[in-house]
Amino acid sequence: MFASAIRFIKAVLMLPRSVVTGAASVLTGWWMLRLLWRFKTPIAIATIGLFTFSAYGLPGLIALVVVPPLVSLTWRSLHPVSHRWFTDRLAARYRLRHVYGPRWHDISQACGLHETVPGGSVAPQLQRVMVSAVGDVLRVRILTGQVPADYARRAVDLAHAFGVPDVRVSSPAPGLVDLVLVVRDVLAEPVILDDVPPVTDLRAVPFAVGEDGQWRTRNYANIAAEVGGGVPGSGKTAGETSLACGLVQNPAVQYVVIDGKGGEDWSWIAPRAAAYCAEDEDLEAVLAVVEQVHGLMRTRLKNQKTTRGDANFWNLPADPAHPVVFVVVDEVQTFTDTKGMDPDTKLLAQRITARLSALVKKGRSAGIITRLLTQKPTSDAIPTSIRDNASVRTAWRVMSRESAEAILGPVIKDADVSPVDIPEALRGVAVVATDTGRLERVRFPLVDERTAEAIATRSAGLRRELAAIGAPTIDDGNDKTAAGAESAGAAGVAS
Ligand SMILES: Nc1ncnc2c1ncn2[C@@H]1O[C@H](COP(=O)(O)OP(=O)(O)OP(=O)(O)O)[C@@H](O)[C@H]1O
Numbered sequence: 001m002f003a004s005a006i007r008f009i010k011a012v013l014m015l016p017r018s019v020v021t022g023a024a025s026v027l028t029g030w031w032m033l034r035l036l037w038r039f040k041t042p043i044a045i046a047t048i049g050l051f052t053f054s055a056y057g058l059p060g061l062i063a064l065v066v067v068p069p070l071v072s073l074t075w076r077s078l079h080p081v082s083h084r085w086f087t088d089r090l091a092a093r094y095r096l097r098h099v100y101g102p103r104w105h106d107i108s109q110a111c112g113l114h115e116t117v118p119g120g121s122v123a124p125q126l127q128r129v130m131v132s133a134v135g136d137v138l139r140v141r142i143l144t145g146q147v148p149a150d151y152a153r154r155a156v157d158l159a160h161a162f163g164v165p166d167v168r169v170s171s172p173a174p175g176l177v178d179l180v181l182v183v184r185d186v187l188a189e190p191v192i193l194d195d196v197p198p199v200t201d202l203r204a205v206p207f208a209v210g211e212d213g214q215w216r217t218r219n220y221a222n223i224a225a226e227v228g229g230g231v232p233g234s235g236k237t238a239g240e241t242s243l244a245c246g247l248v249q250n251p252a253v254q255y256v257v258i259d260g261k262g263g264e265d266w267s268w269i270a271p272r273a274a275a276y277c278a279e280d281e282d283l284e285a286v287l288a289v290v291e292q293v294h295g296l297m298r299t300r301l302k303n304q305k306t307t308r309g310d311a312n313f314w315n316l317p318a319d320p321a322h323p324v325v326f327v328v329v330d331e332v333q334t335f336t337d338t339k340g341m342d343p344d345t346k347l348l349a350q351r352i353t354a355r356l357s358a359l360v361k362k363g364r365s366a367g368i369i370t371r372l373l374t375q376k377p378t379s380d381a382i383p384t385s386i387r388d389n390a391s392v393r394t395a396w397r398v399m400s401r402e403s404a405e406a407i408l409g410p411v412i413k414d415a416d417v418s419p420v421d422i423p424e425a426l427r428g429v430a431v432v433a434t435d436t437g438r439l440e441r442v443r444f445p446l447v448d449e450r451t452a453e454a455i456a457t458r459s460a461g462l463r464r465e466l467a468a469i470g471a472p473t474i475d476d477g478n479d480k481t482a483a484g485a486e487s488a489g490a491a492g493v494a495s
């Protein structure tokens with residue numbers, strides 16, 4: 001059978017030679033070879049099939065059809081990651097050659113991304129196709145004189161030309177752009193975590209998923225403060241909770257939580273928090289906790305170099321005896337927005353705001369990171385002196401550009417993403433600034449309260465009192481610290 005197939009191919013190749021002779025026969029043979037090369041894949045499949053059938057008969061042919069899918073299925077169940085990598089690469093190569101490659105020249109020309117030269121046009125070079133969770137990514141070497149913004153301007157044209165809902169443009173390196181043909185909006189689906197892995201490296205803390213389906217990380221070294229805002233129910237507390245669930249499992253991290261809502265949103269952290277205060281009316285209790293953290297900051301700033309050898313906390317190794325202190329103030333407007341307060345409460349609120357402001361300005365080299373969340377992102381709730389010193393900013397859904405600007409700053413004016421566009425249903429989606437200062441949309445994960453409670457309980461052994469990590473204990477009525485925190489504990493507060 002195999003021999004007769006070979007005879008058949010030979011006969012086809014030789015066919016023109018009986019009528020065409022000499023040099024012309026070489027040309028006809030070459031034409032035939034090119035034709036065969038063009039149909040190489042079906043010819044290769046048919047040849048392998050014929051060979052297997054002639055050598056091993058029908059069982060061989062059946063094995064040829066059954067074994068590759070079986071191997072693939074076994075591989076996928078044993079090691080899905082490498083299987084995915086392999087199949088993605090195969091799909092990407094196929095799409096480069098047969099889907100995007102043949103259309104690229106025409107599409108880039110139709111979208112005005114080509115360059116006209118005498119006698120024709122030069123298209124940018126389509127170098128690679130990659131498969132991502134969102135859709136195919138086309139890596140293009142741009143023409144000399146072009147910039148990625150030229151492609152961003154043509155994103156809508158490219159989306160229509162490729163028949164996809166959206167095309168996103170980014171530049172992975174100078175001279176290259178990635179065109180993401182978006183067929184799936186990853187941010188439309190919630191990221192629900194059944195457990196949160198411990199954060200071991202504070203310089204790469206995963207916090208949310210980006211539009212490409214990849215986790216985003218933040219470097220918390222040398223960070224003084226973060227502000228976050230969004231309308232009620234936009235996902236602020238849930239986002240902060242998911243972050244805290246990873247951080248509290250690190251022995252070199254202590255948490256101080258002040259919940260200005262006065263509810264139980266943060267009660268899960270009580271067994272693990274160095275101080276937890278859910279007071280929205282008893283501002284003395286809140287001030288006591290803030291004073292104690294402020295005292296810790298001052299002690300560290302004054303003594304750190306002498307006792308530990310460096311004035312900057314972040315140049316020192318992670319040490320549970322000298323932990324990083326995350327201070328979370330949820331619904332911070334309860335304390336910072338003094339409108340309508342009676343004079344005594346106003347005085348307390350001003351002291352709290354002043355202390356928070358000092359923490360935001362000077363906490364970085366003391367290893368104290370202050371995180372302020374609010375549903376009222378105005379300059380009354382987050383004074384610009386605080387916002388402008390907060391290097392990390394997160395805007396969940398807001399209702400106006402003014403609110404967006406109050407959180408993210410003037411950068412929002414030139415950005416092509418905005419927290420005002422976030423649909424109400426997409427709770428947990430927020431706009432954050434990337435390492436390069438660009439704004440992007442991310443979705444925070446959701447950790448259910450029971451999971452958070454379980455994490456706090458299993459890591460409760462890592463909890464240290466603020467006084468035990470060097471915060472001064474002041475029993476003076478005006479200068480409340482540990483004693484005040486304890487009284488806060490008595491007032492429905494776990495410390
Ligand atoms: N990342 C998320 N994914 C899916 N659902 C979420 C996410 N974040 C929050 N939600 C849903 O939205 C609800 C409200 O979230 P959350 O309490 O965090 O809002 P908030 O912005 O803190 O509101 P408030 O200002 O009233 O405290 C949650 O109970 C949850 O059901």
Ligand SMILES: [Mg+2]
Binds near residue numbers: 237238265
């Ligand atoms: Mg909340």
